[in-house]
Amino acid sequence: MPRIFWILIGLTGLLLVALIATGDTGTTMGMETEKFAIAGAGILWAIFVGFGMFGNGVRLGDSVKQLALWALIIAVLMGGYVLRFDLQDLGSRLTAGLIPGSPISRSTTEGGTEVTLIRSDNGHFEAVAGVNDASVRFLVDTGATAIVLAATDAEAAGIDVDNLAFTVLTQTANGTGRSAMATIDSLYLGGIERSNLRVMVAQPGRLGTSLLGQQFMESLSSYEKRGDRLTLRD
Secondary structure (H helix, E strand, C coil), rough: CCCHHHHHHHHHHHHHHHHHEEEECEEEECHHHHHHHHHHHHHHHHHHHHHHHHHHCCCHHHHHHHHHHHHHHHHHHHHHHHHHHHHHHHHHHHHHHHHCCCCCEEEECCCEEEEEEECCCCCCCEHHHHHEEEEEEEECCCCCCCEECHHHHHHHHHCCCCHHCCCCCEEECCCEEEEEEEEEEEEEECCCEEEEEEEEECCCCCCCCCCEEEEHHHHCEEEEEEECEEEEEC
């Protein structure tokens, strides 16, 4: 391989590292990210064209083939960067299809966070969220007022269920029961995070699946259900 090939590979790698490290800040090395990407691709192209025309003694036909190859490589690399959020979204969708309740999380152009849930086979929207250091499967229940943890999920999240006072009367699909008030340090649903939340813990044996009620839903900027998708925006 000509030395110029490896030089261009190295420069392309550095360009991609700079772009990826930028994240969603919008600027790279003091320039707007899109302008930086275009300028970087232009410089790489100019180096290769200049070398192909003046520096390697290769026949014109071979130079044209190499130019076409590099045009394809650069197009694929830059296309991957431009479509990085779509590719990330595709990966999340595949995960959600394999693991029901997996949130599909992405950043919006306005700087917010959008999480999409896919309806489960049971007809309900479920969400796998982090509660403190535990993974909890919630049933999204807009008819429930609060965030209600099943006793087993509360224990997994580090709540001392045995010392709770179950004095709050609640009405669920299983009938009337009692719950206790508790506090959790954090709740993560995809890219949406809430801290220091007051939640309810259902009496042991009274609730099989934790409920994500209006307490959480009303803390969002908006939410929307379309067909088999529930989109939460923060």
